[in-house]
Amino acid sequence: MRDNRLIEVEDLSVDFPLDGATVKAVDGVSWHIDHGEILAVVGESGSGKTVSALSLMRLVEHDGGRLRAGSIDFRAKNGAVIDIAGLEQDRMRALRGNDIAMIFQEPMTSLNPVFTIGEQIAEAITLHQNASEAEARDGALEMLRRVRIPDPEQQLSRYPHQLSGGMRQRVMIAMALSCRPSLLIADEPTTALDVTIQARILDLIRLLRDETGMSVLFITHDMGVVAEIADRVVVMRDGAVVEQGPAEAIFHAPRDPYTKALLAAVPRLGAMRGRSVPARFAIPDVGEGEGESGGEGGGEEVATLVGARDTVRRDGPPLLEVKNLTTRFDLRDGAFGRATGRVHAVENISFSLRAGETLALVGESGCGKSTTGRSLIRLVEPTSGAVIYDGQDLTHLSAAALRPYRKRIQMVLQDPFASLNPRISVGAAIAEPMHVHGLGTKTEIQDRVAMLLRRVGLEPEHASRYPHEFSGGQRQRLCIARALGLDPELIIADEAVSALDVSVQAQVINLLIELQEELGLSYLFISHDMAVVERVSHRVAVMYLGEIVEIGTRAQVFEDPRHPYTRRLMAAVPVADPSQRRTEPDVMALEIPSPIRPLGYEPPARAPIDVGDGHLVMPHEGLES
Numbered sequence: 001m002r003d004n005r006l007i008e009v010e011d012l013s014v015d016f017p018l019d020g021a022t023v024k025a026v027d028g029v030s031w032h033i034d035h036g037e038i039l040a041v042v043g044e045s046g047s048g049k050t051v052s053a054l055s056l057m058r059l060v061e062h063d064g065g066r067l068r069a070g071s072i073d074f075r076a077k078n079g080a081v082i083d084i085a086g087l088e089q090d091r092m093r094a095l096r097g098n099d100i101a102m103i104f105q106e107p108m109t110s111l112n113p114v115f116t117i118g119e120q121i122a123e124a125i126t127l128h129q130n131a132s133e134a135e136a137r138d139g140a141l142e143m144l145r146r147v148r149i150p151d152p153e154q155q156l157s158r159y160p161h162q163l164s165g166g167m168r169q170r171v172m173i174a175m176a177l178s179c180r181p182s183l184l185i186a187d188e189p190t191t192a193l194d195v196t197i198q199a200r201i202l203d204l205i206r207l208l209r210d211e212t213g214m215s216v217l218f219i220t221h222d223m224g225v226v227a228e229i230a231d232r233v234v235v236m237r238d239g240a241v242v243e244q245g246p247a248e249a250i251f252h253a254p255r256d257p258y259t260k261a262l263l264a265a266v267p268r269l270g271a272m273r274g275r276s277v278p279a280r281f282a283i284p285d286v287g288e289g290e291g292e293s294g295g296e297g298g299g300e301e302v303a304t305l306v307g308a309r310d311t312v313r314r315d316g317p318p319l320l321e322v323k324n325l326t327t328r329f330d331l332r333d334g335a336f337g338r339a340t341g342r343v344h345a346v347e348n349i350s351f352s353l354r355a356g357e358t359l360a361l362v363g364e365s366g367c368g369k370s371t372t373g374r375s376l377i378r379l380v381e382p383t384s385g386a387v388i389y390d391g392q393d394l395t396h397l398s399a400a401a402l403r404p405y406r407k408r409i410q411m412v413l414q415d416p417f418a419s420l421n422p423r424i425s426v427g428a429a430i431a432e433p434m435h436v437h438g439l440g441t442k443t444e445i446q447d448r449v450a451m452l453l454r455r456v457g458l459e460p461e462h463a464s465r466y467p468h469e470f471s472g473g474q475r476q477r478l479c480i481a482r483a484l485g486l487d488p489e490l491i492i493a494d495e496a497v498s499a500l501d502v503s504v505q506a507q508v509i510n511l512l513i514e515l516q517e518e519l520g521l522s523y524l525f526i527s528h529d530m531a532v533v534e535r536v537s538h539r540v541a542v543m544y545l546g547e548i549v550e551i552g553t554r555a556q557v558f559e560d561p562r563h564p565y566t567r568r569l570m571a572a573v574p575v576a577d578p579s580q581r582r583t584e585p586d587v588m589a590l591e592i593p594s595p596i597r598p599l600g601y602e603p604p605a606r607a608p609i610d611v612g613d614g615h616l617v618m619p620h621e622g623l624e625s
Helices: 049-056 089-093 115-130 133-146 165-178 195-212 224-230 249-254 257-266 367-377 399-408 426-438 440-455 460-464 474-483 502-521 530-534 553-558 566-569
Strands: 003-017 019-034 038-042 066-075 082-083 100-103 183-187 215-220 233-238 239-246 320-333 338-353 356-360 384-389 407-414 490-494 522-527 537-545 547-553
Touching: 003 049, 003 195, 019 038, 019 049, 019 066, 019 215, 038 049, 038 195, 038 522, 049 183, 049 215, 049 399, 100 165, 115 133, 115 165, 165 183, 165 195, 165 356, 183 474, 183 566, 195 215, 195 384, 215 224, 215 553, 224 426, 233 249, 233 257, 239 249, 257 502, 320 367, 338 367, 338 460, 338 537, 338 547, 356 367, 356 530, 367 460, 367 490, 367 522, 407 474, 407 537, 426 440, 426 460, 426 474, 440 474, 474 502, 474 547, 502 522, 502 530, 522 530, 537 566, 547 553, 547 566
Parallel strands: 038 215, 038 233, 100 183, 183 215, 356 522, 356 537, 407 490, 490 522
Antiparallel strands: 003 019, 003 066, 066 082, 233 239, 320 338, 320 384, 537 547
């Protein structure tokens, strides 16, 4: 192994024996990481990228996997080269944490909810470094400072649920780095994070690499993130490496059709400039031959955007009008459950939505966008305001009177697996709402289920299968089919594509646009992904701390953003081009303030300013009237 290399993987193969068959999760994979280098392994679900990472930690055996062939040579801190693939598990335990550490996508499932942040970091230090209790606490405090957590002394005594998603991910990084490993494995560490928090975590990882000299194996399916952080890139598909090389070469001159397809499916901010209606993604062929984007410069988005037909019905009143909607939640504590504070989740927002229109609600976690969607159909009860649907105020209707309107308004949620009952077939799940609302005989409903499955790109015979037999993208299509079963007029899509691989995301978005054209559907599209929102929306509302701080047409908000928070969201979107990566780290950017207020607090009345043609912006310092 060359002196500058930290780890070298040669012809690695990993199998999973299942019911008499063998699944080749990784098949003949080879790559290396140099000292101080960030290597991104990119690919969609099932490509083998996570299995490769778990093999480096020898954790794959705990999930039933088997290292069938290959070598994993690793240079330990003492300079000795160790073949991890042949290492006994007790010796491997000494290597984990000390030399190789790993962080995962969802920090809340990786942190113990019953111990404080300080206790958990100190435990890792005590376990691997034989430190005293005082030394471990000092080490934990130093690590929190290193990952730029504000007020680290106070954060030591907090529990995971008291921190935001971005703060929890920083704690996981602090824990992983507490023993100063040579290699940090980051498995989809930013996928579930808002775009501004994601930018800060990427900046932090790069800054820590520069400060400590550690190497990073960064696993993701997001090519924008890869362009932002990687020195070199390995592209995986179906357990094999299809292409690898420097980041600049992969993005500017990709050679494999699959790499070109991944790049073409990345939504690029600014691609919709000059367009007034949504546009489908052009999804290239990823077969054995050349894709649509073949040739030099294949990393560029395919030449033409497939524009949609204008579906907005501008005659007559809006389908939905929201007036001064406010939703607050009491915080209760003590034996008698007395209210001690109040969460101002949604604060005095107003907007309208026309038939055939897509209004996007964007903002970071905790801004109130999901609570807004749930308040519209009273899955959570609004505190005040009016939700007028087709001329009827829904906020004061009885449960029986509200029921027909819930049929006309459906929701599609972020996690399709949690939305489907694992114990019933998908056909039964799609049919259930139709049975509840009495929409036909059993035979008629079965025929309708078959039609809906075809409509979302699946087959009628899939009705007898169960949710676990489908991929994430297919499960989301099933949830869309179930929502369509009641012939809704409005679909509230709450982060419906944020957890999907980039090409699957493109397919689902195309499906939503096609359904809007064919059925005249209206969408309230809730998302934190500005590039996706630009592609699907007619109008955009930006939320911050429960308020709509800017609302207007897609062109107004994206091409002439006026509120500083809107500009901050757009600036944080990663660009799928390594030559345009941000050079100034922003790891110390302020977290969004807490929406918790004392009992009885009433915010000062605020009204937006019309900066032209219905483009409304909340007052802020420096706003031109």
